[in-house]
Amino acid sequence: MDLSKKTFHWMMTQRICLQETACYTNAVTQEATEEVSLDSPEREPILSDGPSPAITPVTPTAMLTPRMGLGTAEMFERSLDEIEEDDSGDTFDMHIAVSDPEKVGDGMNAYMGYKVTTKTSMTIFSKNETTVRRRFSDFLGLHSKLASRYLHIGYIVPPAPEKSIVGMTKVKVGKEDLSSAEFVEKRRSALERYLMRTVKHPILLKDPDVMMFLESSELPRAVSTQALSGAGILRMVNKAADAVNKMTIKMNESDAWFEEKHQQFENLDLQLRKLHASVECLVCHRKELSVNTASFAKSAAMLGNSEDHTALSRALSQLAEVEEKIDQLHQDQAYADFYLFSELLGDYVRLITAVKGVFDHRMKTWSKWQDTQLLLQKKREAESKLQFANKPDKLQQAQDEIKEEIEELEGKVQQGEKDFELISKTIRKEVSRFEKERVKDFKVVIIKYLESLVQTQQQLIKYWEAFLPEAKAIA
Amino acid sequence: MEGEPSPRSGAGFHQGSFPLAVNVDLQTDATLQVDISDALSERDKVKFTVHTKSTLPNFKQNEFSVVRQHEEFIWLHDSFVENEEYAGYIIPPAPPRPDFDASREKLQKLGEGEGSMTKEEFTKMKQELEAEYLAIFKKTVAMHEVFLCRVAAHPVLRKDMNFHVFLEYNQDLSVRGKNKREKMEDFFKNVVKSADGVLVAGVKDVDDFFEHEKTFLLEYHNRVKDASSKSDRMIRSHKNAADDINRIASTLYTLGTQDSTDVCKFFLKVSELFEKTRKIEARVAADEDLKLADLLKYYLRESQAAKDLLYRRGRALVDYENANKALDKARAKNKDVLQAETSQQVCCQKFEKISESAKQELIDFKTRRVAAFRKNLVELAELELKHAKGNLQLLQSCVGVLKGDT
Numbered sequence: 071m072d073l074s075k076k077t078f079h080w081m082m083t084q085r086i087c088l089q090e091t092a093c094y095t096n097a098v099t100q101e102a103t104e105e106v107s108l109d110s111p112e113r114e115p116i117l118s119d120g121p122s123p124a125i126t127p128v129t130p131t132a133m134l135t136p137r138m139g140l141g142t143a144e145m146f147e148r149s150l151d152e153i154e155e156d157d158s159g160d161t162f163d164m165h166i167a168v169s170d171p172e173k174v175g176d177g178m179n180a181y182m183g184y185k186v187t188t189k190t191s192m193t194i195f196s197k198n199e200t201t202v203r204r205r206f207s208d209f210l211g212l213h214s215k216l217a218s219r220y221l222h223i224g225y226i227v228p229p230a231p232e233k234s235i236v237g238m239t240k241v242k243v244g245k246e247d248l249s250s251a252e253f254v255e256k257r258r259s260a261l262e263r264y265l266m267r268t269v270k271h272p273i274l275l276k277d278p279d280v281m282m283f284l285e286s287s288e289l290p291r292a293v294s295t296q297a298l299s300g301a302g303i304l305r306m307v308n309k310a311a312d313a314v315n316k317m318t319i320k321m322n323e324s325d326a327w328f329e330e331k332h333q334q335f336e337n338l339d340l341q342l343r344k345l346h347a348s349v350e351c352l353v354c355h356r357k358e359l360s361v362n363t364a365s366f367a368k369s370a371a372m373l374g375n376s377e378d379h380t381a382l383s384r385a386l387s388q389l390a391e392v393e394e395k396i397d398q399l400h401q402d403q404a405y406a407d408f409y410l411f412s413e414l415l416g417d418y419v420r421l422i423t424a425v426k427g428v429f430d431h432r433m434k435t436w437s438k439w440q441d442t443q444l445l446l447q448k449k450r451e452a453e454s455k456l457q458f459a460n461k462p463d464k465l466q467q468a469q470d471e472i473k474e475e476i477e478e479l480e481g482k483v484q485q486g487e488k489d490f491e492l493i494s495k496t497i498r499k500e501v502s503r504f505e506k507e508r509v510k511d512f513k514v515v516i517i518k519y520l521e522s523l524v525q526t527q528q529q530l531i532k533y534w535e536a537f538l539p540e541a542k543a544i545a
Numbered sequence: 546m547e548g549e550p551s552p553r554s555g556a557g558f559h560q561g562s563f564p565l566a567v568n569v570d571l572q573t574d575a576t577l578q579v580d581i582s583d584a585l586s587e588r589d590k591v592k593f594t595v596h597t598k599s600t601l602p603n604f605k606q607n608e609f610s611v612v613r614q615h616e617e618f619i620w621l622h623d624s625f626v627e628n629e630e631y632a633g634y635i636i637p638p639a640p641p642r643p644d645f646d647a648s649r650e651k652l653q654k655l656g657e658g659e660g661s662m663t664k665e666e667f668t669k670m671k672q673e674l675e676a677e678y679l680a681i682f683k684k685t686v687a688m689h690e691v692f693l694c695r696v697a698a699h700p701v702l703r704k705d706m707n708f709h710v711f712l713e714y715n716q717d718l719s720v721r722g723k724n725k726r727e728k729m730e731d732f733f734k735n736v737v738k739s740a741d742g743v744l745v746a747g748v749k750d751v752d753d754f755f756e757h758e759k760t761f762l763l764e765y766h767n768r769v770k771d772a773s774s775k776s777d778r779m780i781r782s783h784k785n786a787a788d789d790i791n792r793i794a795s796t797l798y799t800l801g802t803q804d805s806t807d808v809c810k811f812f813l814k815v816s817e818l819f820e821k822t823r824k825i826e827a828r829v830a831a832d833e834d835l836k837l838a839d840l841l842k843y844y845l846r847e848s849q850a851a852k853d854l855l856y857r858r859g860r861a862l863v864d865y866e867n868a869n870k871a872l873d874k875a876r877a878k879n880k881d882v883l884q885a886e887t888s889q890q891v892c893c894q895k896f897e898k899i900s901e902s903a904k905q906e907l908i909d910f911k912t913r914r915v916a917a918f919r920k921n922l923v924e925l926a927e928l929e930l931k932h933a934k935g936n937l938q939l940l941q942s943c944v945g946v947l948k949g950d951t
Binding site for chain 1: 757761764765768769771772775776778779781782783785786789790792793796797799800803804805806807808811815818822911914915918919922923925926927929930933934936937940941943944947948
């Protein structure tokens with residue numbers, strides 16, 4: 071890694087001076103370790119000016135110290151710092167398409183299979199173009215793995231599209247109607263957006279499960295994503311426990327940046343939900359308008375037929391044709407309303423839930439650290455009390471025991487502090503990245519959406535301009 | 546050429562003078578000009594100021610005004626319908642009752658929901674509803690005026706005594722609405738009439754012109770009815786969509802003021818844009834309502850009046866044929882022959898009188914209809930174009946600004 075970058079950065083950051091090296095293996099591509107630097111210069115603006123908790127610099131060591139009670143996920147618990155895009159010489163160049171939904175099987179065991187095509191010029195991928203077939207539970211399985219690995223250390227993992235029992239049942243049962251076609255299309259589009267968002271995240275992109283998902287032809291069936299599976303139920307229980315805990319944790323926020331950002335995201339959440347609801351309303355009304363316009367067109371045609379003045383009759387038929395075209399226009403616009411605007415808003419409402427989740431994890435980390443500290447304090451008190459105990463033969467043994475415990479706890483407290491520091495830092499980076507993405511996303515979509523409106527008006531003008539001479543020709 | 550509903554200028558619920566933008570004939574006829582110069586909307590009624598300018602000798606003055614309410618218009622209309630002398634004319638359809646119920650309900654709901662929205666939203670929605678109320682008010686004034694103008698333009702009806710009383714008598718006409726019994730009578734009369742109408746319609750007419758008119762009007766009336774209700778629904782959806790855009794604009798504005806990144810500029814600009822385009826969309830819906838929906842509604846009522854004329858003629862024909870049969874019978878029995886002869890003559894005269902005027906009336910109806918449709922369809926297309934172009938310009942300039950920003 072770039073030594074100059076490290077030193078430059080060291081000079082820049084006086085406050086947060088944690089430096090760590092992450093060791094990271096990629097199971098699929100067989101890459102060796104990558105050393106990365108913390109806090110690349112462009113992250114500067116997001117570091118708060120508020121007082122940061124005291125930190126002890128840690129000497130860089132390769133670490134895969136197993137944490138208590140966690141499985142393979144612990145591999146990634148250490149800060150996986152920003153993997154520079156320039157590291158491997160690749161700029162982000164990747165396009166994923168989800169297409170060709172096909173029903174596989176019959177009856178209640180049937181499912182929708184989707185084709186996932188990855189086109190990329192990035193060298194971390196083994197091929198320039200890969201195509202695999204995946205089903206919805208595969209996507210959920212991927213998200214579940216990423217979430218369990220990265221969420222609790224502060225990475226904003228994009229949420230997967232939602233399950234829909236009603237929608238899927240219709241498809242399984244074989245209802246070949248408009249609403250189930252719409253459902254499949256909606257889902258296909260959502261899955262595509264989900265994958266693109268996931269790979270845009272530089273850390274997630276390099277995750278072995280992501281690579282496997284995109285490249286390997288067979289995936290083990292993700293059974294734990296089913297709602298009523300053991301894992302599903304465990305998830306639900308955990309969610310409930312979390313909610314209760316959140317209410318009881320009272321964190322002393324010493325960092326104004328977090329306080330501010332938390333509030334900002336609450337506000338954003340509220341407004342986006344409101345906007346989403348209004349846009350959904352608009353989609354609904356535009357669809358209605360399209361239907362009613364079509365119905366009026368037919369009626370006008372009938373009226374034209376029964377009109378016995380020839381020129382007027384012709385004009386009325388023309389009016390009917392115009393209205394029919396306009397109905398199609400409304401339908402197309404409703405489509406744009408939905409896929410451009412409404413779905414974006416829905417995605418961001420869900421994303422912000424993930425952001426809030428990450429903030430919550432930070433709180434939990436803090437709480438754990440505090441609890442450990444309290445425990446340590448208690449033990450120390452117990453130790454000093456022991457001095458005045460009156461059983462001299464057992465005293466030495468007890469003192470040794472307690473000394474051991476205290477040492478252990480001291481280590482844990484240090485670790486807890488470090489974890490808290492780490493998650494705070496990660497969240498700052500993530501939020502900055504998230505905000506950048508958000509700004510970009512919204513700008514792009516807003517312009518696209520406005521352009522769709524422009525097109526609609528242009529078409530309207532064409533249609534009415536064609537009709538006007540017909541109306542004038544009534545003699 | 547007869548008048549049809551047209552937009553009025555003027556503001557507020559207490560209107561100034563309404564320029565009459567319709568009837569070509571009326572403008573050249575200085576002998577009798579009628580308009581509604583003012584209107585006042587009170588809690589449950591509307592008071593119209595009917596203003597007359599006339600050179601006719603039977604009026605005391607050349608120019609005068611009276612205040613009338615909806616029931617008095619209905620009384621006048623009904624007096625025409627019940628007058629046997631006018632059986633051979635298309636009686637101008639009565640104006641519909643002023644109906645502010647829907648609008649009033651919405652205003653009330655808005656008042657109840659005041660707590661759940663921001664102050665700006667509330668003010669905006671209130672303005673919207675007030676504008677809607679105003680539009681309904683203007684429409685009802687226009688429809689009452691059109692009725693009077695049609696009567697004033699009709700060569701025979703304009704001379705009607707009741708009409709003159711209506712125009713001139715500056716006291717309350719003491720016309721009460723129909724009481725329960727009279728309403729029941731009306732109901733039964735209508736039942737009998739429809740049953741009768743079926744019988745009468747079944748009789749094939751010797752005269753080709755009337756036979757054709759009968760089939761034409763029957764079908765036309767039904768299709769206009771259908772088109773009228775479908776156009777109403779379409780316009781309502783349009784209004785709903787415009788309302789949604791209103792709400793979206795408000796939320797975008799809040800987002801824009803809250804956001805600290807530079808997407809806030811986007812939000813604010815788009816919010817501003819949507820405020821403007823929403824107004825245009827609402828105008829589009831309003832214009833469609835005026836030029837299309839109102840036109841169809843009016844010709845629904847006119848075609849019904851024309852059907853009524855045909856019914857009366859058919860009735861007269863049946864009476865005439867029955868009188869003929871009665872005469873033949875009387876002659877055969879040689880009993881009450883004179884009575885039967887006079888009866889037959891009366892029926893014959895009545896029938897021929899009706900037929901003669903009916904033919905002209907129906908031809909006029911067609912001419913009026915074609916002219917009205919032409920005028921309204923042309924105006925509709927022109928307005929749609931104007932609004933679409935306005936919308937387009939706003940959208941394009943906004944896109945330009947936003948693209949320049951990125």
